[in-house]
Amino acid sequence: MRDILHCDLNGFFASVECLKRPELKNVPMAVCGDPDTRHGVILAKNEIAKKYGVVTAETIYSAKKKCPKLVLVKSNHSDYIKYSKLVNNIYLKYTEKVEPFSIDESFLDVTESKSLFGTPYEIAYKIKEDVKNTLGLTISVGVSFNRILAKMGSDLKKPDAITVLSKENFKDILFPLPVKDLIFCGKSTCNTLNKMRIETIGDLANSDVNRITKKLGKMGLMLYNYANGIDSDKVEKYGTKHTPKSVSKGVTFPKDITSIEELSNIIRKLSDYISTNLRKNGLTCSVVCISIKDNMFCVINRQKQIFKTDLYQDISNVAISILKENYTDNRPIRAITVSVSGLESQDDQVQLDIFTLNSNKKNDLTKEKLENVTKTIDNIRNKFGDKITFGSMIEKEKNINEEK
Numbered sequence: 001m002r003d004i005l006h007c008d009l010n011g012f013f014a015s016v017e018c019l020k021r022p023e024l025k026n027v028p029m030a031v032c033g034d035p036d037t038r039h040g041v042i043l044a045k046n047e048i049a050k051k052y053g054v055v056t057a058e059t060i061y062s063a064k065k066k067c068p069k070l071v072l073v074k075s076n077h078s079d080y081i082k083y084s085k086l087v088n089n090i091y092l093k094y095t096e097k098v099e100p101f102s103i104d105e106s107f108l109d110v111t112e113s114k115s116l117f118g119t120p121y122e123i124a125y126k127i128k129e130d131v132k133n134t135l136g137l138t139i140s141v142g143v144s145f146n147r148i149l150a151k152m153g154s155d156l157k158k159p160d161a162i163t164v165l166s167k168e169n170f171k172d173i174l175f176p177l178p179v180k181d182l183i184f185c186g187k188s189t190c191n192t193l194n195k196m197r198i199e200t201i202g203d204l205a206n207s208d209v210n211r212i213t214k215k216l217g218k219m220g221l222m223l224y225n226y227a228n229g230i231d232s233d234k235v236e237k238y239g240t241k242h243t244p245k246s247v248s249k250g251v252t253f254p255k256d257i258t259s260i261e262e263l264s265n266i267i268r269k270l271s272d273y274i275s276t277n278l279r280k281n282g283l284t285c286s287v288v289c290i291s292i293k294d295n296m297f298c299v300i301n302r303q304k305q306i307f308k309t310d311l312y313q314d315i316s317n318v319a320i321s322i323l324k325e326n327y328t329d330n331r332p333i334r335a336i337t338v339s340v341s342g343l344e345s346q347d348d349q350v351q352l353d354i355f356t357l358n359s360n361k362k363n364d365l366t367k368e369k370l371e372n373v374t375k376t377i378d379n380i381r382n383k384f385g386d387k388i389t390f391g392s393m394i395e396k397e398k399n400i401n402e403e404k
């Protein structure tokens with residue numbers, strides 16, 4: 001049995017703006033991407049704007065219709081990151097297991113904090129008051145025995161509130177709610193469930209799981225478990241890093257390209273970006289993939305296994321060989337993307353790679369040399385920026401619009 005809290009800052013962006021300019025507290029206000037264009041959307045609103053029916057993610061146009069006096073403030077992301085860190089630092093006073101879920105939400109495992117700070121409800125209350133007194137921000141807290149129910153709980157009462165979902169009460173509280181209120185139950189999933197006459201979370205919890213998985217696969221099983229309050233995901237310690245699944249970089253050309261040399265050169269640049277990114281994050285890859293889009297918008301994706309590497313030369317050599325095997329008709333190419341997957345953190349690698357196992361001394365030396373050159377380039381780039389590059393990439397530099 002674990003004790004999990006989900007702490008959700010109320011109207012976070014708007015609250016931070018109100019801290020900076022207290023006069024905004026007394027007028028209906030909302031934070032949006034860019035108030036000068038009518039295309040922006042509402043990112044957050046204060047309580048007064050909420051009373052007018054302004055909701056997150058609606059267009060500025062529609063929000064202004066509901067509340068013509070709505071004051072719009074441009075978002076300041078660096079301020080939100082700063083406050084987000086400050087809030088997480090407060091959470092860390094109560095447990096080391098603090099896992100940010102987004103900029104304004106974190107999961108806390110307080111199972112081991114009870115002897116110091118009291119019951120989970122008391123801990124939630126202390127944290128809520130601490131955040132309010134220290135920073136002037138309010139939070140809603142969900143208290144439960146797993147992450148999913150804690151998250152659902154923090155949504156039930158807000159602002160500045162605590163909701164406890166226990167083994168005893170969670171069915172009474174959640175089962176009557178529409179199934180769309182279940183976490184990760186999106187619009188189309190919800191429609192599918194509704195067609196199966198599943199209207200509420202309780203309907204889903206009491207349905208035949210085989211019927212659900214037949215229609216919705218793994219996603220269905222996950223939702224069925226959530227509806228039944230089953231979730232065994234752990235809350236990670238603060239700062240735990242997750243290895244990404246892939247790294248990619250692509251470009252769309254201002255003019256279609258038909259020259260294999262030119263395409264190869266672009267692949268070298270993309271591979272250099274990717275390998276620098278891998279090394280920055282201490283990762284290696286074991287699969288290289290290229291995706292080529294021609295002028296008829298026809299896309300082909302091809303991939304190849306590779307020995308574990310983080311070197312630009314390895315990635316670009318494989319990517320170029322894939323290009324040469326798959327691009328033989330000189331049709332005009334509009335865009336190209338290189339991506340790598342099979343990523344592993346270098347700290348976890350004990351196994352020798354195939355390259356090292358199969359190589360003779362000459363290969364080892366070449367690889368060592370390349371690694372040294374790469375390290376030197378990384379160091380120079382860290383000092384002087386990205387201007388330095390490999391000689392093999394210098395020819396035919398065309399203006400390329402970077403996409404990712």
Ligand SMILES: [Mg+2]
Nearest residue numbers: 008009010104
């Ligand atoms: Mg929030």
